[in-house]
Each structure stands twice: as structure tokens, then as C-alpha cells.
Amino acid sequence: MTEGVPKYVAVRDNLRKRIDLMKPQEQLPPELELCKQYNVSRITLRHAVDSLILEGLLVRIQGKGTFRAKNIVHSSNREVISDKIQGFYQNYSENNTNVRIKVIQNSIVKDESAAHKLGLDESEDLICIKRLKYVDNVLSSYIVVYLSASRFPKVLSIDFSKQSIVNFLESDYAVKLYENDLLIRVEQLCDDMSEFLHVEPKTPALTVESIVKDSFGSIIAYGVGIHTPNYGDIQFKMHVNS
Numbered sequence: 001m002t003e004g005v006p007k008y009v010a011v012r013d014n015l016r017k018r019i020d021l022m023k024p025q026e027q028l029p030p031e032l033e034l035c036k037q038y039n040v041s042r043i044t045l046r047h048a049v050d051s052l053i054l055e056g057l058l059v060r061i062q063g064k065g066t067f068r069a070k071n072i073v074h075s076s077n078r079e080v081i082s083d084k085i086q087g088f089y090q091n092y093s094e095n096n097t098n099v100r101i102k103v104i105q106n107s108i109v110k111d112e113s114a115a116h117k118l119g120l121d122e123s124e125d126l127i128c129i130k131r132l133k134y135v136d137n138v139l140s141s142y143i144v145v146y147l148s149a150s151r152f153p154k155v156l157s158i159d160f161s162k163q164s165i166v167n168f169l170e171s172d173y174a175v176k177l178y179e180n181d182l183l184i185r186v187e188q189l190c191d192d193m194s195e196f197l198h199v200e201p202k203t204p205a206l207t208v209e210s211i212v213k214d215s216f217g218s219i220i221a222y223g224v225g226i227h228t229p230n231y232g233d234i235q236f237k238m239h240v241n242s
């Protein structure tokens with residue numbers, strides 16, 4: 001084991017390398033055999049294996065064993081969270097990553113929950129922008145953003161597969177985005193969303209809820225991003241106030 005690294009982490013990282021060499025649906029050695037190979041307890045091994053199952057690399061079948069997942073997507077996807085509010089393009093261009101966005105909705109809706117998050121009356125019209133985001137040609141996330149329709153009507157005429165929402169609001173409405181309150185959680189996908197993201201129902205997925213404010217403290221946008229199970233890294237970038 002690597003000195004200073006928790007045992008389950010060392011086992012998990014080595015198993016991840018072994019998985020890369022396995023064929024789809026190939027079975028892992030029995031649990032007792034792996035415990036002997038790594039010289040660890042069953043609890044430690046299960047901790048490592050369970051984390052790889054959550055990543056979508058392994059599948060456990062009751063009564064049969066643990067197998068390499070049939071479809072594994074290897075991608076450099078990483079959610080970058082920093083104290084600088086920036087668009088999807090900026091986050092990934094810094095990593096020299098190929099980004100493609102597909103807009104599946106940009107229209108007027110009424111949504112009581114989203115209106116409440118925006119601090120608006122429940123009856124107000126909202127603009128709902130739904131997008132699929134691909135990184136290196138791999139579906140990485142489904143993201144929906146809500147804005148006030150009365151305040152930002154020009155949003156309806158913009159193709160946000162080619163332009164950042166953040167940049168558009170700053171350039172066309174002189175809105176300086178200042179604060180982004182994030183709530184990050186892992187939740188099981190419903191049947192509809194599982195089918196949409198091409199994964200099994202109740203698959204755990206990373207969900208990021210966001211409320212963006214301007215420099216005056218007004219709420220500008222509310223959004224929710226659901227990331228595919230193969231999208232499991234979160235990188236935080238914070239700066240010390242001068």
C-alpha cells in the first residue's frame with residue numbers, strides 16, 4: 001500500500017486500473033481472493049468496490065458476483081466550481097476540452113417552484129432553457145436554467161448552443177453576476193431522467209442546484225444540473241481575499 005493513503009483508496013485506485021484491462025461484463029475475482037491479493041479486510045474491499053459501483057465502473061449482481069460494467073465512458077469530464085462565476089465554455093476551454101451543447105428547450109413556462117427560487121410571484125412567466133452538454137462527444141449533463149421572462153425577454157431569441165448565458169446577460173443586460181449559491185447532492189434518478197440519460201432507474205447521480213445573484217443581491221437565475229454517473233469529479237477553485 002502507498003504510505004499515507006487510506007487502504008480502501010489504494011485498493012480502489014488499483015482496481016480501477018485493472019478494470020481498464022478487463023472486457024465488458026467480465027467478472028472480478030471472488031471477494032476472498034481479492035482480500036488476499038490486497039491483504040485487506042472484507043470491509044475495506046467492499047468500501048473500494050462500492051465506490052467503483054457508484055462511479056459506474058462495476059455492477060454487482062446478487063448471487064453471481066461483481067462484474068465490469070457493460071458500457072464505461074472514459075472522459076476528462078470534471079465539474080469545476082470556483083469563486084469566479086463563468087460559463088460552461090470557459091470552465092472546459094481551460095482544460096482544452098471539446099465541448100458541444102444541444103439546446104432542447106428555450107421557451108416561456110410557468111413553474112411555481114422555480115419562481116419561488118427566483119423570488120418571483122408564482123404566476124409570473126419564466127424563461128426555461130434546457131440543454132444537453134457533451135464533453136469529448138460524451139453526454140455529461142442535463143441542465144435547466146430559469147430566468148425572469150419580463151426582465152430578460154431577448155434570451156428567447158438567442159441560440160445558447162453557441163453562446164454562454166453568462167456572457168449574454170453581461171453584454172446585453174449589463175448584469176454583473178457576483179454570487180453563486182450551490183447545493184450539491186447525490187440522488188437517485190427517476191425513471192424518466194434515467195431513460196433520458198441512458199442509465200438504469202434509481203442510478204445515483206451528482207446534482208448541482210444553483211442560485212445566481214448580481215452585485216446588488218438580486219436573484220438573476222436559478223438552475224439545476226444533473227450529471228451522468230460517469231461524471232464524478234468535482235474540483236473547487238477558491239482564492240484568498242486580498
